[in-house]
Amino acid sequence: MLIAAIFCALLAMICINVPIAVSLAMCGVIGLLVTEGAGSLVTIALDMYDGSTKFSLIAIPMFVLAGAIMNAGGITDRLINFVSAIIGFIRGGLAMVNIGVSLFFAEISGSAVADVAAMGSILIPQMKKRGYSKEFSAAVTSSSASLAIIIPPSIPMILYAASANTSVEQLFVAGVVPGLLGAAGLMGVAYAFAKRYDYPVEEAFNLPRIRETFKDAMPAFALPVIILGGIFGGFVTATEAAGLAVFAALVVSAWYRNLNLAHLRRAMLDGGIQTAVVMLLVAASVLMGGFLTRAQIPQQLAEGILSVTAQQWAILLILNFFFLIIGFFLHSAAAIILVVPIVIPLISAAGIDPVHFGLVVTLNLAIGQQTPPVASVLITSCSVARANIWAVSKVNIWFVSVLLAVLMLCTYVPTVPMFLVEYFYR
Template sequence: MLVAVMFLALLAMVLINVPIAVALAISAVIGLVATEGVSSLVTVGLDMYDGATKFSLIAIPMFVLAGAIMNATGITRRLINFVSALIGFVRGGLAMINIGVSLFFAEISGSAVADVAALGSILIPEMKKRGYSAPFSAAVTSSAASLAIIIPPSIPMILYAVSAETSVEQLFVAGFVPGLLGGLGLMTVAYVFARRYDFPVEGVFEASRLKTTFLEALPTFALPVIILGGIFGGLVTATEAAGLAVIAAILIGLYYREVDLGQLRRAMLDGGMQTAVVMLLVAASVLMGGFLTRAQLPQELAAAILDFTSNKYVILLLLNIFFLIIGFFLHSAAAIILVVPIIVPLIQQAGIDPIHFGLVVTLNLAIGQQTPPVASVLITACSIARANIWEVSKVNVYFVAVLLGVLILCTYVPAVPMMLVDLFYR
């Protein structure tokens, strides 16, 4: 009964636009006071502080900062020029460039919203100038950004690893193959659109231009080598790789001698606010997680579902449907922090690998970033393109179908996400 009251209080506060982190903390305090008395509030501040200062979480602001430095030092522009020279000769090549650069950029920023804001502001206006419709431009940019969060590094993966007490590095490795498969799928859909609507070709393939742009962008390629090579090789943790990515981005920016201080300042402020929102959610989730654990709710939920079925693939189907639904209404960080601690006992008892499940959760929430009413990434893309969200959604449904296909493949063919994990870690 108490849990039901807490949930209703949480829902009511969210509906009147109380920030989710604040609503979550208040609901947890209500539960603690009701069950353990006012004396239980003595350690609330310390518990929240400890929860928000875990070592793994330091990676979040570091990856966001690395992405901000990339945009302010000309790294992103040189990367776009290289990808344009590489695949711009294909019909609809600018859409392909959009997807390819997004997948690369996500390897540094780890954030879909940062990805779409940074790249969309450059590529969407250019696509519109070249004859691409605003809804198509927004849809391809938005979907590519959300898919990119399953490629390491990924802020949602970091949050899941902390919530589920599992390995960040193994999650990063698990996302690599599905991310590349999804990128190829998005490019295929973009090519079909390009053929149907006669989108332009950016130019003929020129080996000399490819060589020139490659040499200009060559220092940029050090970033994924540092991040992925360090993590895959077991040389650094995800958090240490994030710090190295910042240092490398600064050094590359100094090499290019092209720094937009105004843009860097804006990006750092935006990244700081984004990080603060996530950390406050994490801190509030510590209170709720502690209460739920003592109330045995996760264990009761696991027992109820296992009484219904013990087949792990049926359980995965039910959880996929559940996460797809909550993705309509919650941002990915909030969904992970609210739900994952409750679900973990269930996946443990059902024999589901927590790394495999972490990738499934991340893919579900990537799709949620494309489905209104919340759809944070889609809304950002629509704002940049100045396009109606429903018009964009009519086009975006084909790209979302690719994300769903990757989700189904990763859910029921675990070897796809787990092959590299098994190779490097098991």
């Protein structure tokens, strides 16, 4: 009875716009107070501090900062020029440039909101100027930005690894193939729209132009080499790679000699606010997690579902549906912090690989970023494009269907995401 009351109170506070971190902390404190008395609250400040200062979480602000430096230092513009030279000759090429640059930017920032804010402000006005509808421009920018939480490094993957006590490096490796498949699928949908609505070709194929833009963008290519090469090669941890990414982004920006300090300052402030929100969620989740663990809710959930079915495919289907629904209403960080500790005992009991499940969770939440009412990434893209969210959603459903297809493939053909993990780590 108490558990039901606690969760009803949590949902009620979220619905009336109480910050999720505050809601989690209040419900956790009430639960501990009722079940164990006031003595259980003596150490809550220390517990919250310890929970939010895990070494792996340091990677979050570092990757956000690396993305801000990359955008302020002129690196993004050079990447756009290079990708445009490669695929600009295809009909609807600017939409594919949008997807291709998002794929690269995802390897630096790990944040879909940062991706759509950085790329959208540059590419959406250009797409509208060239005859693309604002709804299509917003949809392709929003959906491609969600690659940022599938392609490594990924902030939700870092949070999942911390919540599930699993390897963030292995999660990063598992995200490579699904991210590339997602990008290919999004480009296919963009090409179909371009053919149907006769969107323009950007420029003729020109080999000297490709060589010129490649040479100009070459220093920028050092960034993913440092991050992914260091992690995959076992030279650095994900947290250390985040620090290297910041250093490398500063060096490359200095090489180009056009670092926009005002833009960088604003981006750093935004990144700091975003990081603070995540850390508050992490700290607050410690209290709720302590209450749930002592009440043995995760164990009861595992026993309840396993009493209905012990088949892995059925359990994954139930959890996929659950996380898709959760993604409609919660930010990805909040969903991971709130739900993952509850379902991990079920995953362990069912014999499901926690790295595989982490990728499934990440894909579900990438879809959640595109589905109202919360839809944080979609709303950001619509704001930049000045487009109606429901009109954009009608277009975006075709791009979301690609992400759903990748989700189903990775859920039920685990070899797709896991063969690189097996190769590098097992």
